[in-house]
Amino acid sequence: AQSVTQLDSHVSVSEGTPVLLRCNYSSSYSPSLFWYVQHPNKGLQLLLKYTSAATLVKGINGFEAEFKKSETSFHLTKPSAHMSDAAEYFCVVGNYGGSQGNLIFGKGTKLSVKP
Amino acid sequence: GAGVSQTPSNKVTEKGKYVELRCDPISGHTALYWYRQSLGQGPEFLIYFQGTGAADDSGLPNDRFFAVRPEGSVSTLKIQRTERGDSAVYLCASSSRGLNTEAFFGQGTRLTVV
Numbered sequence: 001a002q003s004v005t006q007l008d009s010h011v012s013v014s015e016g017t018p019v020l021l022r023c024n025y026s027s028s029y030s031p032s033l034f035w036y037v038q039h040p041n042k043g044l045q046l047l048l049k050y051t052s053a054a055t056l057v058k059g060i061n062g063f064e065a066e067f068k069k070s071e072t073s074f075h076l077t078k079p080s081a082h083m084s085d086a087a088e089y090f091c092v093v094g095n096y097g098g099s100q101g102n103l104i105f106g107k108g109t110k111l112s113v114k115p
Numbered sequence: 116g117a118g119v120s121q122t123p124s125n126k127v128t129e130k131g132k133y134v135e136l137r138c139d140p141i142s143g144h145t146a147l148y149w150y151r152q153s154l155g156q157g158p159e160f161l162i163y164f165q166g167t168g169a170a171d172d173s174g175l176p177n178d179r180f181f182a183v184r185p186e187g188s189v190s191t192l193k194i195q196r197t198e199r200g201d202s203a204v205y206l207c208a209s210s211s212r213g214l215n216t217e218a219f220f221g222q223g224t225r226l227t228v229v
Contacts, residue, residue, distance in 0.1 A: 044220040090157050102171055105157030
């Protein structure tokens with residue numbers, strides 16, 4: 001069975017400093033992995049996705065994530081945080097076995113950015 | 116429309132009543148998903164349609180929940196005999212082919228059962 005664990009429920013950084021949001025996954029297959037962002041009162045938006053191509057995936061707004069099979073991790077990073085990055089971030093694994101076809105979300109990490 | 120549209124945006128209903136939540140996906144998207152998000156939690160999968168058929172309904176919590184997509188476009192999530200524990204934001208998403216393709220989410224319907 002597939003699952004994801006987001007290791008931090010809340011991360012606080014200062015504007016201009018690096019961001020690291022941690023995610024570990026469990027999957028019976030070669031996984032498809034995603035990061036979604038949810039701003040207050042807005043819909044979920046895809047930041048980036050990994051589907052067995054390059055292990056370093058670049059997304060929107062300067063975010064990137066590295067797939068590490070040996071560590072079963074897919075951490076999200078950004079070199080320099082911006083105030084507009086404050087939001088809830090979800091690590092997601094695709095559950096594609098047999099007739100299944102859904103996305104399994106982690107519990108989320110709330111990112112706060114201090115001026 | 117340009118994105119996934121969900122109506123109503125807010126719904127307050129009394130315990131025991133029946134409710135319907137509507138999702139209008141992006142035009143041409145064959146895959147449609149319903150999720151439920153409780154406060155402080157990530158979205159939980161309910162059901163996945165490929166075209167008109169429910170390809171995976173393993174996430175529906177019990178037989179009070181049912182969803183249809185009769186013409187392969189608009190979908191309706193139906194909840195019978197609502198309970199206070201059903202209160203959550205119900206999210207709909209669509210994608211062009213389903214598996215491994217980007218899912219676009221609507222802004223959700225906030226259901227409150229009083």
